[in-house]
Amino acid sequence: MLKVYNTLTRKTEEFKSIEPKKVKMYCCGPTVYDFVHIGNLRTFIFYDIIRRVLEYDGYSVEQVINLTDVDDKTIKKSVELGIKLSEYTKIYADYFFEDISKLNIKPATKNPRATENIEKMQEMISTLKEKGYAYEAEDGVYFSISKFKTYGALSGLSIGGTAYRIKNDEYDKENATDFALWKLWDKKDGDVYWEGTLPKGRPGWHIECSAMSMKLLGDTIDMHCAAVDLIFPHNENEIAQSEAFSDKKFVNYWLHGEHLLVEGKKMSKSLGNFYTIRDLEKMGFDPMSFRLMVLDNNYHTKLNFYIELLKKYEKTFNDIDIAVHGLEILSRTGEAVVNNDIYALVSSFEESINNDFDTHAALVSFFSVISIINGRIKTGNIPLVLYKDIKEAIEKMDSVLGLLDGYEIPADIKEKAKEREAFRLNKNWVEADKLREQIKNNGYRIVDLKDRYVIIKDRKYA
Numbered sequence: 217m218l219k220v221y222n223t224l225t226r227k228t229e230e231f232k233s234i235e236p237k238k239v240k241m242y243c244c245g246p247t248v249y250d251f252v253h254i255g256n257l258r259t260f261i262f263y264d265i266i267r268r269v270l271e272y273d274g275y276s277v278e279q280v281i282n283l284t285d286v287d288d289k290t291i292k293k294s295v296e297l298g299i300k301l302s303e304y305t306k307i308y309a310d311y312f313f314e315d316i317s318k319l320n321i322k323p324a325t326k327n328p329r330a331t332e333n334i335e336k337m338q339e340m341i342s343t344l345k346e347k348g349y350a351y352e353a354e355d356g357v358y359f360s361i362s363k364f365k366t367y368g369a370l371s372g373l374s375i376g377g378t379a380y381r382i383k384n385d386e387y388d389k390e391n392a393t394d395f396a397l398w399k400l401w402d403k404k405d406g407d408v409y410w411e412g413t414l415p416k417g418r419p420g421w422h423i424e425c426s427a428m429s430m431k432l433l434g435d436t437i438d439m440h441c442a443a444v445d446l447i448f449p450h451n452e453n454e455i456a457q458s459e460a461f462s463d464k465k466f467v468n469y470w471l472h473g474e475h476l477l478v479e480g481k482k483m484s485k486s487l488g489n490f491y492t493i494r495d496l497e498k499m500g501f502d503p504m505s506f507r508l509m510v511l512d513n514n515y516h517t518k519l520n521f522y523i524e525l526l527k528k529y530e531k532t533f534n535d536i537d538i539a540v541h542g543l544e545i546l547s548r549t550g551e552a553v554v555n556n557d558i559y560a561l562v563s564s565f566e567e568s569i570n571n572d573f574d575t576h577a578a579l580v581s582f583f584s585v586i587s588i589i590n591g592r593i594k595t596g597n598i599p600l601v602l603y604k605d606i607k608e609a610i611e612k613m614d615s616v617l618g619l620l621d622g623y624e625i626p627a628d629i630k631e632k633a634k635e636r637e638a639f640r641l642n643k644n645w646v647e648a649d650k651l652r653e654q655i656k657n658n659g660y661r662i663v664d665l666k667d668r669y670v671i672i673k674d675r676k677y678a
């Protein structure tokens with residue numbers, strides 16, 4: 217049984233899908249105006265884990281992650297640079313896909329772009345006007361929050377008498393007020409505008425997600441995911457627009473992932489504590505060490521990132537590598553006896569992931585399996601389960617964790633390692649070290665163990 221914490225009800229609930237064994241989930245995606253930073257990436261790893269757990273539980277998952285390719289920020293940047301909006305956002309959309317693949321985040325079922333779904337937005341806004349939820353002002357069409365009786369239910373905000381409007385896409389709780397659905401063109405928008413059932417203009421940010429979710433997944437969906445900073449106003453506004461439009465419940469379960477802090481502070485370019493995954497790569501880190509760090513912290517807790525801590529995770533990755541590549545040796549030497557621990561560890565892993573995606577506890581089970589293998593490889597003392605069983609256990613767990621990139625050691629590296637082992641056994645240290653160096657220069661590392669060696673990827677901080 218999968219339990220999830222629902223932001224809307226503020227309770228941990230048993231998850232029940234609308235259709236048996238099918239889940240429709242919408243996740244607020246990136247605004248493609250710049251590189252995504254590691255705080256955004258934490259959120260995207262969180263989406264990935266939810267999807268993988270659902271698949272582990274046998275659901276087929278339709279996962280939509282949108283690209284916001286028209287809003288205040290994208291327009292401002294493209295106009296500043298004098299590039300067409302679509303050309304500008306394509307650059308960062310491409311980078312986004314590269315970055316998430318570096319973290320082994322599964323591609324979403326669909327990645328709709330806001331600019332490709334304008335008609336649905338216009339249809340919704342026109343209907344909202346007809347139903348009296350939206351009104352025209354001098355600079356656009358606005359949603360009247362006082363007309364939507366349950367406004368504030370998601371964020372727990374109580375709305376007083378609000379009589380003003382806000383045109384900006386982003387604003388804070390102090391400004392809970394009527395928000396823009398459609399913004400009339402003005403010259404700072406350059407050549408960005410649409411016409412049709414509404415006057416020349418462009419959509420507000422909030423209507424984009426409602427329209428893409430409803431168009432691709434239907435009026436009511438199982439899950440909607442985002443980072444906590446989107447609860448208000450973005451997700452709150454999505455509920456208002458969608459439910460006022462369809463008269464149906466928009467989302468059954470709202471899931472929100474916590475922030476990432478850098479050395480206890482909010483990440484910002486001006487504080488100089490701003491990182492993209494590319495920055496970490498330039499420092500020599502394997503992006504997957506960051507994935508491991510994220511999984512070790514539950515999504516309800518703030519993750520306090522610092523470089524020294526990331527180095528520790530990179531070291532931990534070595535243990536995984538040794539186990540996975542060492543397992544092959546054990547299969548050849550036939551060192552395998554039954555150990556019931558492994559089955560118990562798989563069950564506790566399953567319990568953890570189904571307990572509101574508790575990846576920290578799941579990793580504890582995973583690393584217990586890793587240390588059973590490494591104990592055997594390093595000391596030869598610990599009895600091991602049947603090769604097939606332990607391999608299956610690791611693969612099962614990794615279908616959720618997504619940590620193993622399944623790299624193969626190239627044949628020439630294996631050959632060099634063999635030659636080196638021969639030199640080593642003959643105590644020809646000079647030649648042995650030369651080969652070790654060559655192997656390292658090719659990106660691999662030989663780990664000498666009691667009576668054998670393992671070849672793994674060379675990680676800078678491991």
Ligand SMILES: [Zn+2]
Pocket residue numbers: 243244245425450
């Ligand atoms: Zn959104």
